[in-house]
Amino acid sequence: DRDVQAIAADAPLLDQLVPLARVKGHSREDESFGCDLAIATLAMAAKRYDLAGEFFDAAIRARYRAAPELLLTWGMGLLAANESERAVKVFRRGVDDKVTPSDNPLFQTYLAVSLEMCGRTDEALRVGRVAAKMADQSPGVLSRVAWILFHAKRYDEAASAYREFIARFDSDFKDEDVRRQLKEARLILSSISVTQHQISQGEEWLAQVLDEYPDDVGALNDLGYLWADQGKNLDRALKMIRRAVAAEPKNFAYRDSLGWVYYKLARYDEAVAELKLAAAEPDVDGVVLDHLGDAYFGAQHLAEARTTWTRAAEALKKQGELSKAQAIEAKLRQHAKK
Numbered sequence: 001d002r003d004v005q006a007i008a009a010d011a012p013l014l015d016q017l018v019p020l021a022r023v024k025g026h027s028r029e030d031e032s033f034g035c036d037l038a039i040a041t042l043a044m045a046a047k048r049y050d051l052a053g054e055f056f057d058a059a060i061r062a063r064y065r066a067a068p069e070l071l072l073t074w075g076m077g078l079l080a081a082n083e084s085e086r087a088v089k090v091f092r093r094g095v096d097d098k099v100t101p102s103d104n105p106l107f108q109t110y111l112a113v114s115l116e117m118c119g120r121t122d123e124a125l126r127v128g129r130v131a132a133k134m135a136d137q138s139p140g141v142l143s144r145v146a147w148i149l150f151h152a153k154r155y156d157e158a159a160s161a162y163r164e165f166i167a168r169f170d171s172d173f174k175d176e177d178v179r180r181q182l183k184e185a186r187l188i189l190s191s192i193s194v195t196q197h198q199i200s201q202g203e204e205w206l207a208q209v210l211d212e213y214p215d216d217v218g219a220l221n222d223l224g225y226l227w228a229d230q231g232k233n234l235d236r237a238l239k240m241i242r243r244a245v246a247a248e249p250k251n252f253a254y255r256d257s258l259g260w261v262y263y264k265l266a267r268y269d270e271a272v273a274e275l276k277l278a279a280a281e282p283d284v285d286g287v288v289l290d291h292l293g294d295a296y297f298g299a300q301h302l303a304e305a306r307t308t309w310t311r312a313a314e315a316l317k318k319q320g321e322l323s324k325a326q327a328i329e330a331k332l333r334q335h336a337k338k
Helices: 002-009 011-024 030-045 049-062 064-080 084-096 106-117 121-134 139-151 155-169 176-195 199-212 217-230 234-247 252-264 268-278 286-298 302-318 322-334
Strands: none
Touching: 030 049, 030 064, 049 064, 064 084, 064 106, 084 106, 106 121, 106 139, 121 139, 139 155, 139 176, 155 176, 176 199, 176 217, 199 217, 217 234, 217 252, 234 252, 252 268, 252 286, 268 286, 286 302, 286 322, 302 322
């Protein structure tokens, strides 16, 4: 909360609190627990992870029965902070110390995710599959195994795992959490299909999501964008993307989609307005800049188009998208200043 953030941001104050907490003593008794946990929380907020570890350790010693909750809080905080290697150690400790019952794969599951975030995919899969067996092939754990394959860009294996997941659990309409996981599986399968240039299959997965969740703004945006990119169903695409933008007006991706469908409808001034908003993102994607360049060109703002295309090509090179960058450079040569 705000108080925690304020104290964490005040380094001298935190430095004063730490020795006082140590004087109080990292006791094995409940009485030091609150103090240890408070300093651990402040240290995490201040990104002082070694200090946080010291005090989480102390809190666990003071109240060992709270170890599962404390280790989970600690590890999740590290994952959220992109401190994946540290998170691996915390979640592995939960596994090694057997802080949960033998049929509860909580720490194995998060250990698998942390390992994947470190790029250790094969190890992540081994741990994830052990977790799935522990939980009697629970939907949540199985979907994590599929996600690891997707995150590792092993798309064929990921698609197979997600298809198996859907086939196995799609008849379960009683558990809303399972339905949510099935929705995410279809969204990811759509993404994989598009990546592999199977556009019609990508559209079909999104249509299945919208059959069950007609107000899902992510699916509305994604299907609208696919249609816009192909120049088809443009009026329907516009309505769908407008709904997504209305729901999340600060979503840069949705703004890009809206600008792109305006461009495809030859409504160039509106396209420029929306795409300028999309391009305001600090780490703007090169494709968004390419769209904005095209919109400027359509609106006959040629100097702005060339400048924006140049930025787009540079951004795409940094992203490793060399073929896309070369296509933009070809446009720049075609429309070079006379």
